[in-house]
Amino acid sequence: MVKLMPIIILIVSLIVGSVLAAYYLGAVAFPNYQYNLGEYHGGYGMGMMGNGIQQPRNKIAGLSLNEAVKMIEASLPNAREFPNNTIVSNSTYVNLVVFTMGAGRAENLTGHEPPYYARGDVFVIGELIDPTVVLPAGAEVHVTVINLDDNMYHNFVMVTTPPPYPYNVMMNTMMGGGISMMPLLPPAHYFTSPEVYEGQAYSFQYDVSSLPEGQYWYLCTYPGHAQIGMYGELVVE
Numbered sequence: 001m002v003k004l005m006p007i008i009i010l011i012v013s014l015i016v017g018s019v020l021a022a023y024y025l026g027a028v029a030f031p032n033y034q035y036n037l038g039e040y041h042g043g044y045g046m047g048m049m050g051n052g053i054q055q056p057r058n059k060i061a062g063l064s065l066n067e068a069v070k071m072i073e074a075s076l077p078n079a080r081e082f083p084n085n086t087i088v089s090n091s092t093y094v095n096l097v098v099f100t101m102g103a104g105r106a107e108n109l110t111g112h113e114p115p116y117y118a119r120g121d122v123f124v125i126g127e128l129i130d131p132t133v134v135l136p137a138g139a140e141v142h143v144t145v146i147n148l149d150d151n152m153y154h155n156f157v158m159v160t161t162p163p164p165y166p167y168n169v170m171m172n173t174m175m176g177g178g179i180s181m182m183p184l185l186p187p188a189h190y191f192t193s194p195e196v197y198e199g200q201a202y203s204f205q206y207d208v209s210s211l212p213e214g215q216y217w218y219l220c221t222y223p224g225h226a227q228i229g230m231y232g233e234l235v236v237e
């Protein structure tokens, strides 16, 4: 009986190890398999979605790129932009629309330059690139994330951990410091050219309520993205 214990421990370790490895691979190597893309409602046609944002919550949904670009204006309707790449909302209900894309596309879209630390892909929020977002304490925040990148997966996750970030920020986020989590969104399909917004993008929505006063950050958990500057500051006051 005594000699059985090491064998039992070995077997349990192997099982636990396999489950963790499978989860890790699912989350990092095959992000699109981790979530049910069978629930994907999109299609390649224009206008199939109608108002593409009225999809069931917490599922990856499709919308046309025309609709995606129109949503830039819908983001943070009563917010004020300040010269130091800061956007301030005083609403108790915040409609936060976040776009992810390469820096070049973001510059074309916004006319702004990315912050000095952003050496890779970026977020566009309220027509600014990786802005500092200031929200009132206790606000209900409705987040809509839309990936406009044509060749890369991205997401938008809120954390309490300040930069700099390691290559595998997902592990840190799961260990603590994560406020929100979402799947990585597949790249958008551009039919023609970046100048003509046709085709299909992927979006995801989630709510964050009653954030206490404090300093937070938002980032992309795709390995390496936050490390080279795909992040911004979030201030709740």
Ligand SMILES: [Cu+2]
Residues within 6 Å of the ligand: 100, 121, 153, 154, 155, 220, 221, 222, 225, 230
């Ligand atoms: Cu990313």
